[in-house]
Amino acid sequence: MLVLNDVEVVYDGVILVLKGISLTARPGKITTLLGANGAGKSTTLKAISGLLTSERGELLRGSIHFDGVDITKCKPFEIVKKGIVQVFEGRRVFQSLTVEENLIVGGHVVKSKAQLRETLEEIYEFFPRLKERRMQLSGYLSGGEQQMLAIGRALMSKPKAILLDEPSLGLAPMIVDDIFEKVRKLTESSQLTVLLVEQNAELALEYSSYGYCLENGRIALEGEASSLRDNDKVKQLYLGIH
Ligand SMILES: Nc1ncnc2c1ncn2[C@@H]1O[C@H](COP(=O)(O)OP(=O)(O)OP(=O)(O)O)[C@@H](O)[C@H]1O
Ligand SMILES: [Mg+2]
Incomplete structure (x- = not known):
């Protein structure tokens, strides 16, 4: 379980x-954080991953716990070791590496070679498209394939929690549904804790169990995804229904 308590962040x-x-965010569930551009969604994920310092950001107040352990002051690599990985906005993969090389990079925390191979096969089973393209340079993959690769690379470290920053951005609805369906299955079968940041509220609320709406750096609203979908304010602000 991932718990943020009263987290305050400043830049510069x-x-x-x-x-x-x-x-x-609870294991076996997708929890979503909704909000407009600039609301602070990515900042929230960076705070969890310990990546604020590299952007001249600072956590001023509050705490972050994972499975009961205080990770507020942990370095990024320590957080990955604790089992939390982030999939960045804009599906950042190493363009000049092949699909398989990208996946292997993601598995650098896995101890043995045999285990690495096994995890790789699991990812290929999960995303057959990646197996077909395994020797191809990642820069030539389609947007949807790059997103699969970005998620696959994160999964290579056998995480307990995964932070997804706008995975649907710029992808066709069919691909997005395919990816989200897979993420949901994996979340349930592996009891993963998933924190999903999305601007596409309709999509996010369909696949998640619980949601938070972030406005100007504050949680304006929270609840079960189903009740948020029926909420008038959410309909108006996030679903475009008047
Ligand atoms: N490194 C930084 N230095 C200064 N300000 C920053 C920095 N990173 C983000 N900000 C500011 O913090 C606010 C929140 O940014 P953040 O990236 O968390 O928003 P977001 O909700 O992820 O938005 P988007 O949907 O556009 O990705 C914005 O006003 C942004 O300009
Ligand atoms: Mg963002």
Whole structure:
């Protein structure tokens, strides 16, 4: 279980971006964080992954716990070791490496070669498209395939929790449904904790169990995904229904 309690974040020592965020993401469930551009969604994920410092950001107040352990002050590599991986916005894969090389990079924390091979086969079974393209340079993959690769690479470290930053961005609806369906299956079968950041609220609320709406660095609303879908404010602000 991933728990954020009253997290406050500033950039450059002055720009207050998160103004006291509290949220919980549970194993076996997809939890979603919705919000407009600039609401602070990616910042929330960076705070969890320990990546604020590299962007001149700082966690001023609050705490982050994973499975009861305080990870608020952990370095990025320590957080990966604890089993939390982030899939970045814009599906950043190593363009000049092949699909398989990208996956192997993602598995660098896995101990033995045999285990690495086994995990690789699991990912290929999960995303057959990646197996077909395994020797291809990643830069030539389609957008959907690159997103599969970005998720596959994260899964190579055998994570307990995965943070997904706008995986649907720029992808055709059919591909998106395919990817989300797979993520949901995996979340349930492996009891993964998934924190999903999305601007596409309709999609996110369809696949997640619980949601939070972030507005100007504060949680404005939270609830079961089904009740958020029926909420008038959510309909108006996030689903475009008036
Ligand atoms: N490194 C940084 N330095 C200064 N300000 C930053 C930095 N990163 C983000 N911000 C600001 O913090 C606010 C929140 O940014 P963040 O990237 O978390 O938003 P977001 O909800 O992910 O938006 P989007 O949907 O556009 O990705 C924005 O106003 C942004 O300009
Ligand atoms: Mg973002």
